[in-house]
Amino acid sequence: MQDPSVSVCMATYNGAEYLRDQLDSILAELRPDDQVVVVDDASTDGTVALLETYRDVRIEVHRNPQNLGYVKSFERALSLADGDVLLLSDQDDVWVPGRRDALADAAAEFGVAASNLLLLDSRAPLRSPLTGRPWLLHGGATPRKLHTALLILAGNAPYFGCAMAIRRDILALVTPFPEDLRESHDLWIATAANRAGALTHLDQATVLRRVHDSNASTSRPRGLAAALRSRLLLVRLWREAGRRLRARADRG
16 A cells, blocks of 8 residues: 555543643644544543644544443544544653654554554553563564464453554454453454454554553562453454454455
8 A cells, every 4th residue: 555544543531731742743643634633532621622722634523412432432533533543642742753653654564563552651662561571572574473462361462452543444444343352352353353363563662651650551570360350351352353354365
């Protein structure tokens, strides 16, 4: 795919405090024919008012009539996007210069591209909740399917939606999201792409993650019960990816 167009898909909820830094870093990367699709999840602060201060035709704002959660909001943003490649974005991070082209080119070639991220304050990587070592993806055209699946199941695969891009044709595989998916949409996308052999990693960091008390997702270790529920969810996601791939093959 030559010079793919890009849609940035963002879900917002009460994010006014940090949203301007994020949007400014995004717009500095985008081309005139790119797009930013924002789905606001019934914010009660000044998020929508801030978005409306931007007079940039690339930004589209859609408001959920009621709070649906960030997973449903991201799913809606993906459904509204027009670009050849869709880049997911949180509301409170900062993009690294060069992110747009690096992720768009990799996703256009392979299907789904996942990069590393660094913490905004320290410029250091997150630490693995299992090993304590730097939590990084390692570059390679197509990661080993079984190895990657086991890392995801063990909770030791640093796939973050804010550091991922999806080629348009892969949307038919990952959307609609599984009905019981209320968290970990990024692990669902990685699981489906991995099972389809459409996943690639970028060594470079393309986003600086801001950690604060209101983050929708956290890297802190979970309790035992929550961890077990998460593992069962990941097994179901692996099975669902296989079911969808078989159905696609049957359709020819």
